[in-house]
Amino acid sequence: MSPALSRSRLGGLPLLGASAPQDPARAGIIHLGLGAFHRAHAAVHTARALAAEEGDWGIIGFANRSRSVVDAMSRQDGLYSVLELSESGTRADVVDVHRGVGVMTEDPGAVVREIADAHRRILTLTVSEGGYYVSPRSGHLDVDSPLLRSDLADPSAPRTVIGLLGAGLTARAAAGGEPFTVLPCDNVASAGQTARRMVTEFLEHSGASADVLEYVRTGVSFPDAMVDRIVPATSPGTTEQVAGLLGVRDDAPVRTEQFSMWVIEDDFPAGRPAWERGGAILSDEVEKYEQVKLRILNGPHSLIAYLGALDGRTTIPESFAEDWVAEATLALIHDENLPTIELPSGFDVGGYIEDLTHRWRNHDLGHRTRQVGSDGSMRLPQRIPVPALAHLRAGRMPALLALTVAAWFACVVPPRGFEPGEQARAMTDPDQSRLQEIAAGTATPAEHARALLESGCLSAELAEESGFVDLVGALLTTLVTSGPRAAAAEALTLSLKENRS
Numbered sequence: 001m002s003p004a005l006s007r008s009r010l011g012g013l014p015l016l017g018a019s020a021p022q023d024p025a026r027a028g029i030i031h032l033g034l035g036a037f038h039r040a041h042a043a044v045h046t047a048r049a050l051a052a053e054e055g056d057w058g059i060i061g062f063a064n065r066s067r068s069v070v071d072a073m074s075r076q077d078g079l080y081s082v083l084e085l086s087e088s089g090t091r092a093d094v095v096d097v098h099r100g101v102g103v104m105t106e107d108p109g110a111v112v113r114e115i116a117d118a119h120r121r122i123l124t125l126t127v128s129e130g131g132y133y134v135s136p137r138s139g140h141l142d143v144d145s146p147l148l149r150s151d152l153a154d155p156s157a158p159r160t161v162i163g164l165l166g167a168g169l170t171a172r173a174a175a176g177g178e179p180f181t182v183l184p185c186d187n188v189a190s191a192g193q194t195a196r197r198m199v200t201e202f203l204e205h206s207g208a209s210a211d212v213l214e215y216v217r218t219g220v221s222f223p224d225a226m227v228d229r230i231v232p233a234t235s236p237g238t239t240e241q242v243a244g245l246l247g248v249r250d251d252a253p254v255r256t257e258q259f260s261m262w263v264i265e266d267d268f269p270a271g272r273p274a275w276e277r278g279g280a281i282l283s284d285e286v287e288k289y290e291q292v293k294l295r296i297l298n299g300p301h302s303l304i305a306y307l308g309a310l311d312g313r314t315t316i317p318e319s320f321a322e323d324w325v326a327e328a329t330l331a332l333i334h335d336e337n338l339p340t341i342e343l344p345s346g347f348d349v350g351g352y353i354e355d356l357t358h359r360w361r362n363h364d365l366g367h368r369t370r371q372v373g374s375d376g377s378m379r380l381p382q383r384i385p386v387p388a389l390a391h392l393r394a395g396r397m398p399a400l401l402a403l404t405v406a407a408w409f410a411c412v413v414p415p416r417g418f419e420p421g422e423q424a425r426a427m428t429d430p431d432q433s434r435l436q437e438i439a440a441g442t443a444t445p446a447e448h449a450r451a452l453l454e455s456g457c458l459s460a461e462l463a464e465e466s467g468f469v470d471l472v473g474a475l476l477t478t479l480v481t482s483g484p485r486a487a488a489a490e491a492l493t494l495s496l497k498e499n500r501s
Helices: 036-040 042-052 068-075 108-116 146-153 161-174 191-205 210-219 238-246 286-310 316-320 323-340 349-360 369-373 376-383 385-393 399-412 432-439 445-454 466-482 484-500
Strands: 029-032 059-063 080-086 089-095 098-103 122-125 180-184 225-228 254-257 261-264
Touching: 029 042, 029 108, 036 042, 036 080, 036 254, 042 089, 059 068, 059 108, 068 098, 080 238, 089 238, 108 161, 122 161, 146 161, 146 191, 161 180, 161 191, 161 210, 180 191, 191 210, 225 286, 261 286, 286 316, 286 323, 286 349, 286 369, 286 376, 286 399, 286 484, 316 323, 316 349, 316 369, 323 349, 323 385, 323 399, 323 484, 369 399, 376 399, 385 399, 385 466, 399 445, 399 466, 399 484, 432 445, 445 466, 466 484
Parallel strands: 029 059, 029 122, 059 098, 080 254, 122 180
Antiparallel strands: 080 089, 225 261
């Protein structure tokens, strides 16, 4: 067996960027959500930035609940490897930028103390869409959440990320109110603005003082950012692959693709790493980049996952390799999503789409359809209503967006008597039980789709578009009776007619 990865065995190993200062007290960044995405994305860009320009920017990282990564990284002196899989080959590098790790739910007080510490100047977040506690119906803080209600009742013992931020910023204000930045790195539209709104509403609901609210308003920045890198779940063979390449055993490796994009609004009152020298883009057009990702990558990615899962495909590359899936996906991009966005200045959209096709065909990644298709109730409201309504208000029917919704229903909330298959059944969704209850009394796929859409699961405005609701029902009927290939063909035919008219 290979020796364990540790600082004593770093000699000769490929380090991804220079190491941060070893002293944990000099670590300028706190990170919440110590999962694979953070370790393959922001941590990598930070390591590369530190290689180009030194600074006190080590990371104190907190996992949400699981100890597995925390324990492994603790044994390995904060080190882990990134296994990069591309068409040109596979390589592994060691990342050395974390200077402390912990678990949020085990010791929320530690998170609060870190936020209050004047040496910490930036807090980054990768806690998924649900971690922001935005009500899908109101757009405000989800005060109906039991966990959030508990935090509001006792803000001193927070269990949610929003509660932790509220308590931490309250403590920081009391300790002198040094400038601070909260930088979300999740697939949330206008994530910085969303985080500011949710934290402010939490503080208001919990009775925070005027001084604390003023500090958060004037002393804390919440820049927007767009993140883009495919990071599939670590497989059982990842550790063995790393051992073969590096000669050491890593119990916390991550797998990822070669492509990585991070676009950041440059608003850091207490300073930041030289991220632009580590591959990031500092831009005042983050919202445009967000829309590119939501409409060109995220929405089509969901369609690939749902169609592929319903066809029994395990991975995204297996799904996209099917000509009918690729044709529907590219038509969704070019005919329905791309016309609804304003591109960033100088952005090469053709090159971006070409890169996407290579990324979706990367069999080494093995990104699972069940992983990409999960959490649709949090993701699709950001990906479907705005472009769909843009077309509907212009007198066009967005058939492929309707297909995406129908395929999501078929996978996660299947009509009575329909078996979607193993891959679809493995998809998870926090709203699944509620959606199943809503559709429980329906007799046909069309009624099933109507009940779900009229519940406002995507948006209240879209629920009022009877033509769209009817089309989702018709496509769901085809999915149930004739399969995903037939439904995709039906949607493509309708899309072609709309684009010719």
